[in-house]
Amino acid sequence: MAETSPYLTETAAAYDAVAQLYTDFTRGSLDRLPVDRAILAVFAELVRTDGPRPVAEAGCGPGHMTAHLRDLGLDAFGIDLSPALIDIARREHPGLRFELGSMTAMDMADGELGGLLSWYSLIHVPPSELPPYFAEFRRVIAPGGHLLLGFFESEGDPVQPFDHRVTTAYRWPIDALADLARGEEFVEVARMLREPLEDERFRRGHLLMRRVRTS
Template identity: 50%
Template sequence: MAEHHDATRAAYDGVVELYASLFADRLETRPFARAMVAAFAELVRASGNPLTADVGCGPGHLTAMLGDLGLDAFGLDLSPAMVEHARRAHPALRFDEARMEALPVEDRALGGVLAHYSMIHTPPAELPALLAEQVRVLAPGGLLLVSFFATDGAEPVRFDHKVTPAYSWPVDRFAALLAAAGLVPFARLLHDPASERGFLDAHVLARFEG
C-alpha cells in the first residue's frame, strides 16, 4: 500500500501546473458532472451539516465550487504540491495533505464527502478500506458523491491513466461496495465518455443513514 501511495504522490507532484491548467475550469464544459455536484451540495445543505471534505482535491477548483454552492468545504490531497497550489489559488479555503485511507477528520463530523475521480488510482483490493474511512467521517444523513470511470464488464479494468495507473469499475459492483461499507446508494448518472479512453463517466450518490 505504501508503494502505491508513494508512486501516486510523486506522479501528481510532477504535473501540478499542467494538471491545474487543464482541469481548473473543466466542469464548465461538463454539464452532467456539474449537475451532480450541484445536487450533492443541495442535499448536503438540506442535511443541516454543511461541513464537507473534497477528498483528492487536486488544485482545489471543486473545493471552491462547493464553497460557492453554500457548503463549508475544505480540501484534502495526497500530493503536497497539489495542496500548495490549491492554497495559492484559493487562499480563503483550507487545504491539507492527507491520505484518503486516513482522513484527519473526527468520527461522524461531516455532512458530505466529495470524491471526484480521486478513488480511481486505488487498487480494487484496497477500495473497501478506503470507503470505510469515508463512512467513518460522515454524520448520520451525510452524503458521499463518487465520480469514476465505468466499464461494461464484470470486473474492474486497470488502464494507463495519463498521470499514473488507474481503474475503471462496473457501476453495479461499485455501488455494491458502497452498500457493503454501510452506505445507501440512491442516485447514479452515466454518460458518454469525455475522453478517448472510451469509458463511461459515472457518478454515484450515497447516503449514510447511521
Template identity: 55%
Template structure:
C-alpha cells in the same frame, strides 16, 4: 507493501504533474453541465441534512472544492500531493486545503455532512477500496452524503479494470460492483448518473457518479 508503493507512486506522480494538471483542468467544470448538476444535487442534499462541513478528498488543485464553496457549502480539500495542495492554496487562498490520505484522513468520526471523491479512488488498488469506503463512512455524520465519481469498466464481467492513466496507474469499476461495495460499507446508493463518452473525450470510457447516504 503493494498498496503503500501505489500511494507513494501516485503522490510522486501528481507532485510532478501538479502545474500541468492545474492548467489543464482548473476550468473543466465550465464545459461539464452534468458534473455541475450532480455537484449541485449533492450540495442540496447536504444542506437539507443540516449543512455540515464537506471534505473534497483527492481535491487536486482545488477547483472543485472552490465550486462547492460557490454552492454554499463549507468545503475544504484534502490531497496526498503536497504540490497539488500548494497549487490549491495559491489559487484559492480563502479556502482550507490539507495534505492527507483518503486511507487515513485526519478527520474526526461522524463530523462531516458530505464527502466528495471525484475521480480520486481510481488510483486505489482494488484490495484497498473497502478500507477507503469505510473511512468515508467513518467521517460522515448520520444521514451524511457521499458523492463518488469514477470511470466505468466494460461490463459486469469486469468489476475492475486497469487502464493507462496519463499520471499514475488507475482502475475502472463496474457501477453495480462499486455500489455493492458502498452498501457493504454502510452507504446506501440514492442516485446514479452515467455519462456516455463524447467524441472530444481523451478516453472513451463511461463516467459515473454515485450518490450515497450514510444511514
C-alpha cells in the same frame, strides 16, 4: 492500510511531477460538463438541507472542485496526498482550507462531515486496497450524510486497469462500487452514467450515496 503503501507514494510522486500541468488541464473543466454539474448540485442541495456540517473533498488536487462546492453554498475543504497540488490549491484558492493527508486516515472526528466528495480520486487505488477507503468515509460522514463518487465506468465489464496520463488507473462497474459502499452502511440515492465526449475515452460514472441513519 498504512500511508507508506507503495502505490500511495507512487501516486503522490506522479502528481507532484505534473502538478502545474494537471492544474492547467483541469482549470475550467466543469464549464463544458452540465451533466456533471447537475449531480454536484443535487449533492450540495441534499447536504445543505441536512444541516450545517462541513464537506470534504477527498483527493482535491488543485482545489477547483472544492471551490465549486463552496460556490454551491457548502462549507468545503480539501485533502490530498500531493504536496505540490496542495501548495497550488492554497495559492489559487486562498479563502479555502486545504490539508495534506490520506483518504484512509483523515484527521477528523467520527461523524464530523455532512458530506464527502470523491471526484475521480479513487481511480488509482488497486481494487484489493479499496475497501478501507469506504470504511474511512463511513467513519467521518455523519449518519444521514452524503457521499458522491465520480469515476471511470467499465461499461459492465470487470474492473479494468488503463494507462491514465499520470499513473495507472482503474475503471469500475458502477454496481461493484455501489456494493462496496453498501457494505459500509451507505444506501444508494441516485446513479448517473455519462457517455464520453469526443475527446474523452471512457464512460463516466457518478454514484450518490447516503450513510444510514442510526436509530
